Amino acid sequence: MVTVAVAGGTTGIGSNVVRAILATKKHQLVVLSRSETPDLSKQGISVRVVDYTSHDNLTKALEGVHTVISCIWSFGPELGSSQLALLKAAQAAGAKRFVPSDWATDRYYAISGYGLKAPVWDAVKASGLEYTRFINGLWLNIWGLGSPRNETEALAGYTGPPFLIDLKARTALIPGDGSQKVVFTNMRDIGKFVAASLDLPHWQPDSRIVGDKLSYEEVVTLAERITGHSIEKTYYPEAQIESVLAGNPDPEQLFFHQFMKLIVDGAFDFEGTLNAQFPSIKTVTAEEYLTEYWGIINAFS
Known part of the structure; x- marks a missing residue:
């Protein structure tokens, strides 16, 4: 048992990581938050306002913490500055492990909003702490908005707009010819793999998670069959x-x-490195997800 601190653990991917770690009943859990969070405190979680x-x-908030997991997210400079501050405090407080906020892709320079993650990753590698970053592709939960069955569970904390496929509107924007395979992972499953990884004696620099892998063409075909409705497809050529x-x-x-x-690239x-390490964790497939939250008669009515 170790003490784990999750920064940004009140919403989005962070809330799923917190939920999964709490479910193991193995570790002491600390959530770093910018404000008081009574709901978490009632669950026995130590909430430290930072x-x-x-x-x-920050250093005082991380006293006694073994592993620091960053789920911090913003579109501005704070994405980098907050994580660098968190890393320096983790070093000063004597933490042993650190996870930067990735949760999608490692192609930092290909996404303008992710560019600030690159210097954080460089600093993590030079920190002297053990580290890993979780790479899990796109979230299945981007299809949860408007779900006629338990939308809150379908979203699992995702607060953004539909991405490429809008099941409520029955539209799909398909990059390229739609044939390229894409990894999709439920945020709840990501949390389970993170929680399981806390017990590993050694971390690899990259921890890759695959919930399911299929092309956008396959996703649309699947959605049409499960919902019983046609989806208007628009192809967006690479050029x-x-x-x-x-x-x-x-x-x-x-x-x-x-x-x-x-x-498209x-x-x-x-491939999922953590899937191979934890074969007992059964991930939710795209078909299972769509069936659970969209697979009812008149889903769009």
Whole structure:
């Protein structure tokens, strides 16, 4: 048993990591939050309010912590500065392990919003702490918005818009010809693998998780069969993606098209190293997910 601190553990991927670690009943759990979180405190979780601009405050909050897991996310400079501050405090407090906030891809420079993750990763590797980063592809939960059956569970803390496929609107924007395989993983399963990894005697630098792997063409075909509704498909050729990227688009469009380019380039097609290490963790497949949250009669009515 060790003490684990999760930064950004109140929402999104962080809440799934916290839930999974808590379920193991093996470790002491600390959540670093910018504000009080009574709901977590009621579950026996130590919530420590932190100020990422104060080294002393962060270091004190990490006293006695063995493993620090960052689930910090923002679109601005804070994505880098908060994590670097967290890493320095972890070193000062005597922590042994550190996880930077990745949770998707390691292609930092291919996504403008992720560029600030690169110096964090370099600092982590030079920190002297044991480390790993969790790479899990796209989240299945991006298909949860508008689910007619338990939308909250389907989203699992995801708060963004539908990405490429909008099941409620019955539309799909398919990058390239739709044939490239893509890894999709439920955030709840990601949490389970993170919790299991705490017991490993040694971490590899990259911890890759595969929930399911299929092409966007296959996803749409699957969704149509499960929901009983046709989905309007629009193909977005690679040349068109590159043309938009070359035209200096606004930040939102830049982020969106860079992600599509990564899909076409095969960046989200990889094998799961943690799946091999933890074969007892059965991941939710795309078919199971769609059936659970969309597979009912008149799902769109």
